[in-house]
Amino acid sequence: MTAGTDPHQPSQPVRVLLAEDQVLIRDSFKLLIDATPGMAVVGEAGTGTEAVLLARRHRPDVVLMDVRMPDMDGIEATRRICAAPDGADVRVLILTTFDLDEYVYASLRAGASGFLLKSATATELLTAIQVVAAGEALLAPSVTRRLITEFLQGPRPVPVVRDLDGITPREREVLALIGKGMSNSEIAGHLHLTVGTVKTHIGRLLAKLHARDRAQLVIAAYEGGLVTEPSSR
Structure with a gap:
């Protein structure tokens, strides 16, 4: 060795x-x-x-x-x-x-x-x-949902429109669920995918949106208009 x-x-x-x-x-x-x-x-x-x-x-x-x-x-x-x-x-x-x-x-x-x-x-x-x-x-889901609720009750702090044209329909679904505070396993169950497939989609989203981590994917979901209501979970 x-x-x-x-x-x-x-x-x-x-x-x-x-x-x-x-x-x-x-x-x-x-x-x-x-x-x-x-x-x-x-x-x-x-x-x-x-x-x-x-x-x-x-x-x-x-x-x-x-x-x-x-x-x-x-x-x-x-x-x-x-x-x-x-x-x-x-x-x-x-x-x-x-x-x-x-x-x-x-x-x-x-x-x-x-x-x-x-x-x-x-x-x-x-x-x-x-x-x-x-x-x-x-980004603990419970705290993220609280943040989403507060975010949607008032105006966005900065009026940004995120370009999501480069992502696929499935990636858009995954991104929306990330924005709602779901974990990988919850996303997998919701979309009837394996956790490994969800991780693959997230990796592609990180690359396509030039995001450094999941936190920035949450922001991309906000700014792309994918989060329209807080999760009821």
Whole structure:
């Protein structure tokens, strides 16, 4: 066996940047993450500007981003981090509350890979970091449905019309169900497909719509007019 291929060797830890202006909360996150095997805090930012600078300096796997911070909010910081030439591998996990759903939509449009409620438990926080670091989008169906409901009750924050002409009718069906907060298994059951086939359709949607993850597919469904009513589930 060649060097570096031993499956028993520990993998590189998930590198996390904390962006939170309240020192007590930030310190609590740091203690929790640094005490978790396979994770490490590589930087701490107390403002949006610091978050952008430290993300460029450290290239973390995940930025745990608060929305309300001094000098630059978390949404603008997310937009700058994700839009940077070297920002493709940096994932942003937004911290939010249920009564600020409009920020969730804006953060996803800015490039965030998901959102986490501030009422989350320590286990949920660690799981969310792992999910986002793995390249997945953290969009729990229950939270996504809440977001859809709030989104449809008022005007869209930004009037965007997404061009969906390049996708097939089946891909359009899959995209609409993603936008309604369904999981892969739920989509498979609804359309009478295998989960593997659903994953194939999602992969094609990601490529055709130039989306980095499932979170951006949800936005594409909104902006393409495919989500017309919240799920009744």
